[in-house]
Amino acid sequence: MPKRFDCLLAVLTTLLVAASAVFAHHSVAGQFDTSKSLTLKGSIAKLQWMNPHIYVYLDVKEADGTVATWVLETLPTAMMRKAGLSRESVMGMPGELVTVLVVPAKDGTKHLGWISKITYADGHYYALGGAGPVQ
Amino acid sequence: MKNRFLHCIVVTVAVFFAAYAMASDVNAQAPPKPAPHLADGRPDLNGTWDHGGGISFVRPQTLPDGSVCVLGCPPAATAAPQRGGNNPPPGAREGRGGAAAATAAPAAPNFPKYKPEFLAKVKDLSDRQVQTDTVLQCQPPGVPRIGPPQKILQNAREVAFLYDDVNGSFFRIIPTDGRSHRKGLPPSYLGDAIGHWEGDTLVIETVNFNEETWLIDNGAFHTKDLKVVERLRRVGDTIEYQATAHDPAVLVEPWAMRPQALRLTDHELEESAHCEDRDLEHIIDGSHHDNPR
Numbered sequence: 001m002p003k004r005f006d007c008l009l010a011v012l013t014t015l016l017v018a019a020s021a022v023f024a025h026h027s028v029a030g031q032f033d034t035s036k037s038l039t040l041k042g043s044i045a046k047l048q049w050m051n052p053h054i055y056v057y058l059d060v061k062e063a064d065g066t067v068a069t070w071v072l073e074t075l076p077t078a079m080m081r082k083a084g085l086s087r088e089s090v091m092g093m094p095g096e097l098v099t100v101l102v103v104p105a106k107d108g109t110k111h112l113g114w115i116s117k118i119t120y121a122d123g124h125y126y127a128l129g130g131a132g133p134v135q
Numbered sequence: 136m137k138n139r140f141l142h143c144i145v146v147t148v149a150v151f152f153a154a155y156a157m158a159s160d161v162n163a164q165a166p167p168k169p170a171p172h173l174a175d176g177r178p179d180l181n182g183t184w185d186h187g188g189g190i191s192f193v194r195p196q197t198l199p200d201g202s203v204c205v206l207g208c209p210p211a212a213t214a215a216p217q218r219g220g221n222n223p224p225p226g227a228r229e230g231r232g233g234a235a236a237a238t239a240a241p242a243a244p245n246f247p248k249y250k251p252e253f254l255a256k257v258k259d260l261s262d263r264q265v266q267t268d269t270v271l272q273c274q275p276p277g278v279p280r281i282g283p284p285q286k287i288l289q290n291a292r293e294v295a296f297l298y299d300d301v302n303g304s305f306f307r308i309i310p311t312d313g314r315s316h317r318k319g320l321p322p323s324y325l326g327d328a329i330g331h332w333e334g335d336t337l338v339i340e341t342v343n344f345n346e347e348t349w350l351i352d353n354g355a356f357h358t359k360d361l362k363v364v365e366r367l368r369r370v371g372d373t374i375e376y377q378a379t380a381h382d383p384a385v386l387v388e389p390w391a392m393r394p395q396a397l398r399l400t401d402h403e404l405e406e407s408a409h410c411e412d413r414d415l416e417h418i419i420d421g422s423h424h425d426n427p428r
Contacts, residue, residue: 051409052301073414079193085205
């Protein structure tokens with residue numbers, strides 16, 4: 001990993017962890033491995049607008065052609081509201097292919113992660129913290 | 136390599152403090168204009184009041200194409216002030232966020248001072264916070280942990296506090312017409328409150344709490360005899376809020392949360408979304424963080 005990225009990751013992680021210290025129920029870093037990230041492409045099948053975290057269910061086509069549903073957590077509703085984001089804006093268009101930068105679960109649970117960034121088909125995105133540079 | 140590492144540390148710390156300075160509103164300058172008063176002569180506390188709900192550090196950036204950066208933005212956009220904060224008890228394990236907040240927050244330590252015979256209990260509760268903190272299980276946070284109200288409704292007889300909390304929508308009704316505490320009520324999360332005016336300051340005394348809640352993070356338990364005194368004073372479009380917990384059975388001295396400044400806002404309150412925690416089983420190292428609210 002390039003050293004510059006290392007440093008940026010440290011800065012972002014520090015801010016995220018500290019930010020979550022003020023609001024979230026528990027440490028994001030306690031559940032998710034913020035040193036890792038992966039990119040998923042799929043469509044949003046369902047969204048649960050709830051606290052302490054919103055859940056996004058992402059259908060991802062596997063290499064063997066089967067579809068795996070990832071359970072992806074993101075920010076609490078109040079943060080989304082403050083950012084002007086709604087259920088509809090996060091859901092996107094029906095069946096829309098989205099690209100999601102995900103921080104995987106620390107305990108190894110499959111198909112569980114934290115959304116760092118979600119990018120929609122037209123290129124607009126929502127950066128929600130977690131890992132990696134956002135721009 | 137060493138220089139690069141040091142540079143990274145310096146940048147990280149500098150960014151944090153710069154962001155903190157931008158976001159911190161505890162010491163915000165009060166507007167100079169006088170506070171409005173109601174027909175009964177009391178200061179008008181009516182309104183929706185923004186103290187961030189714990190999210191004052193969120194400063195979203197919106198781009199022309201509709202993209203939004205909420206967290207993880209370029210450094211100047213996010214910050215993490217320690218609101219009403221606390222430090223872990225001696226020897227308590229620090230979660231990652233707790234460690235970061237304790238390191239970065241410029242304010243002095245502000246954890247309740249427990250009598251020596253209760254320090255072990257505090258440490259044990261703190262060490263096992265993922266299991267012992269009912270707030271993590273979506274239960275009401277209690278007073279003073281819930282923090283200032285997001286909305287205040289006031290008339291000559293009583294004041295209502297409304298909360299849009301991550302754990303749910305809560306309310307408190309506070310008589311201000313001389314009524315006494317109600318008798319025979321079962322202990323509750325938010326207790327039984329009465330208020331009175333001392334000049335332009337609304338003083339609220341709340342008692343009759345259950346023992347399910349903590350004063351603050353990190354195992355700061357209390358007894359059923361807890362009494363919380365809150366003071367609210369409007370200055371222009373700001374309310375100065377202060378809460379102090381009295382529990383002499385376990386505390387060496389009353390514990391005062393750090394003062395907070397509430398700002399009048401036109402953002403209307405919304406019903407809090409359903410709270411259901413599905414995460415605790417996945418937290419394998421017990422790490423937690425300060426959750427001062």
